[in-house]
Amino acid sequence: MSIFRTPQVILFSEDVTRAAAFYAGLGFTETFRVPTEGDPIHVDLVLDGYRIGVASVASTRDDHGLDPVPTGQRAAVILWTDDTVAAYEKLTAEGAPALKGPHVWLDRLLIAWTADPDGNPVQLVQHLPAG
Known part of the structure; x- marks a missing residue:
């Protein structure tokens, strides 16, 4: 029997509010915030049962x-989609940096890369039809 359960990833941010708003814009729902009023030091968000947290660099210290480390490519958030091209175009049009445009990988996936406001890569992945 495992002693662990309910894994999640925590991303460190200099601006928790900005990072949480970015993920909420992707369809994540906020489930936890500390403090409940004012500038948060920690926010948890969930999408399809997958939980990420955004924690203040200052609070963590x-x-x-x-x-x-508050910036750079320290972790990646992977989001599956039915349309990588449309998702990539939407995010980059909204200001997310374009790291790598849509490209086929392993002959069965269409992948693109952008980033959240703190520079964490966000990978958009779509299954391609068997061909």
Whole structure:
């Protein structure tokens, strides 16, 4: 029997509100916020049972004694879609950086890369029809 359950990824951010708004714009629903009013130091969001958290760099340093890296490609959020091209065009049109346009990978996936406001890569993936 495993002693672990309900995994999630926490992304460190200098601006938790901005990062949470980005993921809410992708369809994630906010499920947890501390504090409940004012500038949050931590927000959890869920999409199709997948939970991510956004934690303040300052809070992580001050409250937990860690030294998180606040920017760059430290982790990637993977989002499956039925239309990679449309999803990529929508996100980049809304200001998300274009890291790599749609391209076929492994002859069965269409993949594109953009990033969230803190520079974490966001991969958009679509299954291609067997051919």
